[in-house]
Amino acid sequence: MNHWAFVITGYAVVFVGIAVYTGWVLARGRSLTDEVPEERRRFLD
Amino acid sequence: MTSTSSKATYVIGWAAIVALASSLLFALVLSPPEVSMGDSVRLLYLHLPTIAVSYLGYGITFLGSVIYLRNQSVFWDLLAGAAAEIGVLFTAFVLITGSIWGKPTWGTYWEWDPRLTATTVMFIMYLGYLAIRRMDLPQEVRSRRAAVIGIIAIANLIIVRYSVQWWRGLHQGQTLGVDTQLDGLMLFSLFLSVVAFLFLGAWLLIHRFRVAWLERQVEDMRLARALNERRGEAGDATLGGAVS
Numbered sequence: 001m002n003h004w005a006f007v008i009t010g011y012a013v014v015f016v017g018i019a020v021y022t023g024w025v026l027a028r029g030r031s032l033t034d035e036v037p038e039e040r041r042r043f044l045d
Numbered sequence: 046m047t048s049t050s051s052k053a054t055y056v057i058g059w060a061a062i063v064a065l066a067s068s069l070l071f072a073l074v075l076s077p078p079e080v081s082m083g084d085s086v087r088l089l090y091l092h093l094p095t096i097a098v099s100y101l102g103y104g105i106t107f108l109g110s111v112i113y114l115r116n117q118s119v120f121w122d123l124l125a126g127a128a129a130e131i132g133v134l135f136t137a138f139v140l141i142t143g144s145i146w147g148k149p150t151w152g153t154y155w156e157w158d159p160r161l162t163a164t165t166v167m168f169i170m171y172l173g174y175l176a177i178r179r180m181d182l183p184q185e186v187r188s189r190r191a192a193v194i195g196i197i198a199i200a201n202l203i204i205v206r207y208s209v210q211w212w213r214g215l216h217q218g219q220t221l222g223v224d225t226q227l228d229g230l231m232l233f234s235l236f237l238s239v240v241a242f243l244f245l246g247a248w249l250l251i252h253r254f255r256v257a258w259l260e261r262q263v264e265d266m267r268l269a270r271a272l273n274e275r276r277g278e279a280g281d282a283t284l285g286g287a288v289s
Binding site: 003004010013014018021022026028029030032033035036040043 | 048049050069073078083084085087088091092095120134137138141142145146148149245249252253254255256258259260262263266
């Protein structure tokens with residue numbers, strides 16, 4: 001296999017992984033902020 | 046505010062995006078191929094920054110664990126947990142990119158080399174740390190046990206760091222040090238990638254910590270509600286008994 005195939009695979013795995021994790025963290029943050037009243041949202045600004 | 050974003054995360058997030066875009070340009074386009082490794086050297090600009098983020102994560106977990114055991118601070122407990130999760134994610138990337146890079150350079154995807162073995166042990170140990178944090182135990186017990194593991198597990202980081210010096214294996218020695226022999230543009234690309242990934246790691250850590258904080262609030266609120274309901278039921282039963 002060409003070296004570029006390994007390079008592209010490596011970068012794709014990492015960036016897709018980061019995108020999936022980021023999406024999960026942001027979505028979870030959004031749904032939890034709806035559940036938690038404002039006075040309990042310390043450390044959020 | 047209905048998300049975990051803030052002014053600080055906007056600034057760090059945009060810094061990460063700009064730095065990552067620039068680092069991709071340097072890593073994949075502007076930096077030259079290496080004499081013996083060819084274009085596969087470009088995986089270095091991904092492999093080394095990911096281990097930098099995981100080291101940072103585990104370092105914060107250690108610090109948070111020590112502080113938690115001293116003063117039972119919820120902030121440090123949650124920060125330690127968030128940092129460990131990011132450390133584990135980036136260690137997975139380290140193992141994957143290392144394995145992919147191993148094929149064109151060593152001719153194999155995996156070898157039980159000291160560095161690879163130590164990194165795998167570190168990965169498993171921090172997975173155990175995360176599992177303890179999810180155990181169905183009282184918060185204080187769970188946090189205390191996790192903090193103890195968070196302190197012990199830092200030994201792995203030292204073993205991983207020095208494994209290439211202590212034992213002979215396939216893995217190359219330190220990439221960056223006093224005898225670094227990287228070409229100027231390659232060295233710059235590497236530093237830029239490390240900086241970009243550290244911005245990304247910091248951004249992810251802030252968001253993940255805030256999610257952990259909100260999760261704790263929800264857990265506390267549910268516990269308080271359940272206790273109130275239990276008290277209400279007990280009160281009704283007492284009242285009923287008195288009436289009858």
